[in-house]
Amino acid sequence: MADTPIPLDVRNITKRFGDIEVLKGLSLKAHKGDVITLIGASGSGKSTFLRCMNLLEQPNEGDLIVHGEQIRFKETKHGREPADWKQVVRMRAKLSMVFQSFNLWAHMTLLENIIEAPVHVLGKTKKEAIAHARELLERVGLDEHADYYPAQMSGGQQQRGAIARALAMDPEVMLFDEPTSALDP
Ligand SMILES: Nc1ncnc2c1ncn2[C@@H]1O[C@H](COP(=O)(O)OP(=O)(O)OP(=O)(O)O)[C@@H](O)[C@H]1O
Ligand SMILES: [Mg+2]
Structure with a gap:
């Protein structure tokens, strides 16, 4: 449907840890119903890319557009950060993550x-x-x-x-x- 916003549109994500550039300008568009698989060697950056998609890691460069809404960033002395954490919370409610180590809360049933x-x-x-x-x-x-x-x-x-x-x-x-x-x- 032409007027339904794309659920997830990731553009040119770059992520560095110190001097090591793990993600070098990755883009991905997920339309409704798409199943997209990332395959790569251990340590190649798959988890990091997923974590950048919901801002558990802050990408150094690139854009995230979730259901048509572009995430706003600001430059701080610690690097690039989301400009509006309320927007991030709203966006995360649309993107559910199942972690590599599951991360169920241990003190809850x-x-x-x-x-x-x-x-x-x-x-x-x-x-x-x-x-x-x-x-x-x-x-x-x-x-x-x-x-x-x-x-x-x-x-x-x-x-x-x-x-x-x-x-x-x-x-x-x-x-x-x-x-x-x-x-x-
Ligand atoms: N918080 C961090 N600080 C520094 N380096 C990190 C951090 N997180 C990940 N890395 C490095 O980034 C690279 C990519 O890690 P990532 O966990 O994304 O790999 P992966 O593709 O998911 O691997 P696997 O298949 O083993 O799960 C690795 O070299 C890792 O050491
Ligand atoms: Mg991983």
């Missing part, structure tokens, strides 16, 4: 992990969030594990739990870092 952001960021009621969480848990085969803590779950179960947590935000874009590293084919 799986169900609590899943409802945290829908309640505190999207403003859903707890009841609504729990109902949606239970549907997602069933979808990823973890309906029996709602009350488990991450440490009580296998790597693959944690990964599926992290996927359910990301889906619970009804995101426009899902960023998966090594999406099947711990899963059965």
Whole structure:
């Protein structure tokens, strides 16, 4: 559809750690329904690129346009930073990330992990969030594990739990870092 904004448009991202330039002007456009895979050697910058997309890392150069909204940056003495963190929070609600190491919150049960952001960021009621969480848990085969803590779950179960947590935000874009590293084919 011509007038629907592109969910994710990343332009000429450059990222340096000290003297090492890890990303050298990478661009990517994700249209609705696209599945895009990044393949590369360990250490080549895949995680860094994903982390730049939701500004967990600050790109040194380049632009991010999320659902038609361009992220604004400012130059500071620490380098380039987002000019408006409220805009970043709004943008992150549209981009859910499943981390390479899953990063479920260890002190919360799986169900609590899943409802945290829908309640505190999207403003859903707890009841609504729990109902949606239970549907997602069933979808990823973890309906029996709602009350488990991450440490009580296998790597693959944690990964599926992290996927359910990301889906619970009804995101426009899902960023998966090594999406099947711990899963059965
Ligand atoms: N915070 C950081 N500070 C300094 N260097 C970093 C930092 N994060 C990543 N790097 C470096 O950037 C490079 C890319 O790392 P990245 O994690 O993006 O690789 P990757 O492609 O995801 O690798 P893997 O397949 O092993 O997950 C590596 O050389 C890494 O050492
Ligand atoms: Mg990685």
